[in-house]
Amino acid sequence: MGIQANHTKVGFIGIGVMGKSMAGHLMKVGYPLHIYTRTMSKATELIDQGAAWHQSPATLAAECDVIITMVGYPKDVEEIYLGEQGLLKQSKAGTYLIDMTTSSPLLAADIYKQAKERQMHALDAPVSGGDVGAREARLSIMVGGDQEDYEAMLPIFQLMGTNVVLQGKAGAGQHTKMCNQIAIASNMIGVCEALAYAKSSGLDPDTVLQSIATGAAGSWSLSNLAPRMIAGNFEPGFYIKHFIKDMGIALESAEAMGLKTPGLALAASLYKQLAEQGYEDKGTQALYKVWME
Template identity: 40%
Template sequence: MTVVAFIGLGVMGAPMAHNLVKAGFDVIGYNRSPARADALVARGGRRADSVAEAVRDADVIVTMLPDSPDVEAVVLGEGGVLEAARHDALLIDASTVHPETGRAVAAAAQARGIRALDAPVSGGEAGAVEGALSIMVGGDEKVYESALPVLRAMGSTIVHVGPAGAGQTVKAANQLIVAGTIELVSEALVFLDARGVDLGAAVRVLAGGLAGNAVLQRKAPAMLARDFAPGFRVDLHHKDLGIVLAAAREAGVSLPLGTHVAGLIASLRAQGGGSLDHSALLLQVESLSGRRNELNALGAPPA
């Protein structure tokens, strides 16, 4: 049985690890908050008390961490993945980080005889639970092919997009499109509401035409119900757009609309909305339009 170490059992990582157990892999989980491993153990996985313990005997290592510094510490740091993993282990980083971090991890892994892929995911918590994530993979194509059994246990759309760092670049583009689309859906809903239109009916017909998109289908019902429980937090999308803007600047690319949406997300976060789902951009549009003032009740800004 293939042994998979899974590092990072958060909102996305936990269901991804559960699906690996369901697919028949021997999964050893590690999380900085140990209690998060309880659910994995209950589903048939195992628990490790350190990164080194988790990866020592693993054939495959999957990391699902919040940001570039976390990946650098866990993978490259003392007692980390590369220091403890065995020769020829396969490292799959499913985190969303800067493309340069993906390249740096791949180079450091190669120097230690470890195969590495950057494989960020899209689809939110629902996609992780359903095993229906979209996974964009950067790295050597032969290594990608060897990773497919593991990736197929977590996702339904799995595409090799280029060399090391390419997966992270595609994920950055994904986050740019999602943020812009959520903003436009929010603006459309506020506009329709102001004109007295039946919002449910409007969403149904829009979803069936050229304006139809996954954001409209998946996010609009909760937006209409004013349910902003986080599937993907504003805090995380704020971080991701920082990656997008930095990578675009390095490439000499102008992102006028993306820069504006990044500012709106930063503003929403500064007003206390960081823990809400990113569809809470609707609240920002309502506030700017003078139609509702729910932003005033969100609480103190994040530390």
């Protein structure tokens, strides 16, 4: 199937902090957009711009050539794909199914297998870059699946991200995202401790950032999230509750491989403390509250 704007019907399930921007980029170049999200109010802006609203994933599936999902948890992915009214049972043969949720590598492989049996194409394609990356179409997209399916969907991926890489077979995209989350988890502790140290020693944290953000200590979190920490802005670009979910998947996968991840385990325990204090709907930069309080 040739992918063409104005012709290929794209379904997008999950219009959240990132999904709304990602779906919007597809509409801007002319893809007929069909959307479903549990909370219709989140999709009002896209509906006003011409997106077609559906009452269920099943009705959306019947209309679309390509379906992208960007939901919260692996259990949501499982329900949307594998349920009685799920995409695998309701989509047409030849449909491309792209799960961009950060989810389980094993679940991704299962969806791929069942899709192939039904003559559909499945890719796992989790992303990194947060709300800013989604808004500016600068996401890093990590893809697992068949080479030919990846190449067919590349024009769509390139509307949402600037760093799109096929990592390997089904599930490889999710495994790569786990590498990403593991690197972020320990780094976030370092960023928070650096800011806490700067404040405790009487330095101006903003001035400290001028020196350290572009040196060997530099990272995306230091450049993008540390200023939010300093400003006391803990609104979500990426929810704590979703990061806890991701770290749980990574810990389970690492344990299954016999791999020790003490840095990840520490970060997960600190974030769980925050969630228990009622901050699960704040952004991951709210980890700084552990040192503030």
